[in-house]
Amino acid sequence: MAHVSMSVNGKKVSGQVEDRTLLVNFIRETRNLTGTHVGCDTSQCGACVVHVNGKAVKSCTLLAVQADGADVVTIEGLANGANLHPVQAAFREHHGLQCGFCTPGMIMSAVDMINRYGPGNLDEKTIRHELEGNICRCTGYQNIVKAIKAASDEMAGMQQAAE
Amino acid sequence: MYETTYHRAESVENAVALLGGADDPKILSGGQTLLPTMKQRLAAPSDLIDVSRIADMHGICEDGNAISIGAATTHAEVAGSDLVKARIPGLAKLAGGIGDPAVRHMGTLGGSIANNDPAADYPSALVALNATISTTKRKLSAEEFFTGMFETALDEDEIVLSVSFPVAEKSAYAKYPNPASRYAMAGVFVARHGDGTVRVAVTGAGQNGVFRSAEMEAALAANFTPEAVAGISVDADGLLSDIHGSNAYRANLVTVMAKRAVAAAG
Secondary structure, eight states: OEEEEEEETTEEEEEEEOTTOBHHHIIIIISOOTTSOOSSSSSSSOTTEEEETTEEEEGGGSBGGGGTTOEEEOGGGTSBTTBOOHHHHHHHHTTOOSSOSSHHHHHHHHHHHHHHHOTTOOOHHHHHHHGGGOOOSSSOSHHHHHHHHHHHHHHHHHHHHHO | OOOOEEEEOSSHHHHHHHHHHOSSEEEESSOTTHHHHHHTTSOOOSEEEEOTTOGGGOOEEEOSSEEEEETTOBHHHHHHOHHHHHHOHHHHHHHTTSSOHHHHHHOBHHHHHHHTOTTOSHHHHHHHTTOEEEESSOEEEHHHHEEETTEESOOTTOOEEEEEEEOOSEEEEEEEEOTTTOOEEEEEEEEEOTTSOEEEEEESSBTTSOEEOHHHHHHHHHOOSHHHHHTOOOOGGGBOOBTTBOHHHHHHHHHHHHHHHHHHHO
16 A cells, blocks of 8 residues: 555645555545546546646556656646636537547646647647547547637637736 | 555666565556556566656756657657757657657656567667667667567666667658557658668567668668668568558558658658
8 A cells, every 4th residue: 555645636635545546546536536537448548638747647547656746637627616617618619529428538638738739829630639649439529629729719819818 | 457566766776776676576667558558467567666756867968969868758758859859850750659648748768668569669769860778787779679579688677777869860750550559550760870871760560579671771871762762672571460451561561651751851
């Protein structure tokens, strides 16, 4: 057993875990944050994507002990109270989902993508390429790509307005 | 996943000591291959020794006419490095095409080469650029290091510390990814060095992992154009043949990827 402590969505958490416990299980079972999904469990599908120290990672392919001391953000940590994160709002607006199973991972990957490229700097081709590690079996990706593009542009506008 | 005991190494010396003191240990770096393998119960190390937080194993720096990259440096860091992009653009491009963005945030150079998956991208860059691998025991050339499918020259208690890539005049990588797994069905790294020699290294296709094509190298040394390799086929006999593609198909892909790599190198 190992003792881990980390920040999850800004809250300090700690606990005893088996050394082999995956981060996704720690988040879901110990913290009861079940928004992060386990899809393929083989690091292909991206339903489990969370941010560790500001970077998108597959939480099914990371031990909880590896994230000891880290800042972890899950889908539950994106919204500001009742105000959805712009990427969440864009997925709703553009109907970027059907069954919704892949959505948490899609949104966490989208936020990471926008952070890396900078708001407003994403075109459709880049978005599709960047979504290589997130699989959706319902939508055909069309509206997901649309939502991410809209959110990226919206966030660029917000940034401009703030300056 | 079977039970295992996790250790976080604080230093290289600490990692070596932990390795020596364990029953059946494995080095854990990014874990993007090791953890899925353990989850499938295809590997069951008694101990995992995490080297990802050892500061000495991180970073990218210029080292004479070479770029030295720490073994625990992630693919995303190599792909995003201004230094690598400016000096060895083919290497930055290769790192940016491994797996997917989330995998690149965790996966590391040292982990990839120590595993030596026959379809991994990095081995081709190390061989074509004539890189030198520094370990806790010695320095090895890339060709000495990669010894076969999932096999390297590393001893059980030896850890990769860094890789030094000589700056090539021109370099580029082209791969044909498997449509499902995105691993290379054939990947070709082409490098023209300052002394006029050319190295062509092929990954994804060979039964024994990465290999060089002497015929393509000679042709490109004389005439560095895609046309120079268009008529050259590698021997299909030593190539992988599976449900994803026959050896003859892969042999054809190697020629096509070599042409694309030379064209991209310019």
